[in-house]
Amino acid sequence: MKQWITAALVTVAATTTTTALADDAVERSFYLGGGLGQYEIDIHDFDDLTTTIEKYKSDDTAWRAFAGLRMNRYFGMELDYVNLGRPRDEISPGVIARTETDGFAPYLVGTVPLGPFELFARAGYLFYETDSRVTSPLGTFTSNESGDDFTWSAGVGMTLAETINLRLEYEQFDFANTSSSNALWLTAAYRF
Numbered sequence: 001m002k003q004w005i006t007a008a009l010v011t012v013a014a015t016t017t018t019t020a021l022a023d024d025a026v027e028r029s030f031y032l033g034g035g036l037g038q039y040e041i042d043i044h045d046f047d048d049l050t051t052t053i054e055k056y057k058s059d060d061t062a063w064r065a066f067a068g069l070r071m072n073r074y075f076g077m078e079l080d081y082v083n084l085g086r087p088r089d090e091i092s093p094g095v096i097a098r099t100e101t102d103g104f105a106p107y108l109v110g111t112v113p114l115g116p117f118e119l120f121a122r123a124g125y126l127f128y129e130t131d132s133r134v135t136s137p138l139g140t141f142t143s144n145e146s147g148d149d150f151t152w153s154a155g156v157g158m159t160l161a162e163t164i165n166l167r168l169e170y171e172q173f174d175f176a177n178t179s180s181s182n183a184l185w186l187t188a189a190y191r192f
Helices: 002-027
Strands: 028-045 057-068 075-083 090-093 095-114 117-136 140-159 164-173 180-191
Touching: 028 164, 057 095, 075 117, 095 140, 117 164, 117 180, 140 180
Parallel strands: none
Antiparallel strands: 028 057, 028 180, 057 075, 057 090, 075 095, 090 095, 095 117, 117 140, 140 164, 164 180
């Protein structure tokens, strides 16, 4: 009797697993997309410049382009080019600070499908270059910095006509020396 129960459970498990894998294979797809966002950066500590500069807080329009591969309906990989705009702020009377950051970011993507909607989260590293410029009546100071920092995002998406995926997403960048650095994105992708 136990052998029959064990055989039945193994058969049910194998059938369920095969069906799930077959369903996931149908979901495997390549996609291309892009998006616009609002990027905000906030810096309270400028290391050596704290006596001159107390705070830098600004935002600007950002954009990104990406390509991805969905391994199945739950997991995928993505590579983004990210341009975080040129936020600028008057950090003290007559002193203007501006930053420009762009770079490439590979991500792992997890998705929970809910009918035509989905919840998703991404985690990756942004390999970036930042150009900074501080202009004052005394002159202009520029610097260039390259680095890589952790980034994560989460949001909600919706698929239209089985090929167009729209997403609203919040992303947090873990840049060194920033109090906060984040973006709110609206993206669209075409799934092949």
